[in-house]
Amino acid sequence: MATNVEVTKTGNENALTLIKRFSRRMMSTGIIKKVKGDRYYERQASKFKVKARALKTLERRKEYDRLKKLGKVIPKR
DSSP: OOOOOOOOOOTTOOHHHHHHHHHHHHHHHTHHHHHHHHHTOOOOOOHHHHHHHHHHHHHHHHHHHHHHHHTOSOOOO
C-alpha cells in the first residue's frame, strides 16, 4: 500500500503551517491509523504449536508435582 502524500508551499506560507497541512492530509488518507493498528498485531499460533505448548506445560506440571511429593521443591504459597 504505497500512497504518496505531497504538499507544496504556496506564497508566503511558513514551515509550521506547511507541516500542519501535511499532517492533516496524512490523517485523512488513513495511513497513520493503519500503521498504529498494525503496530501490535500478533498472528495466532498454529494448532500444532498450541497443542505442543499445552503438552509441554502438562509435562512440567507433572514433574513439579513429583518433585514436590518427594520434598525436593518447596511449594509456592
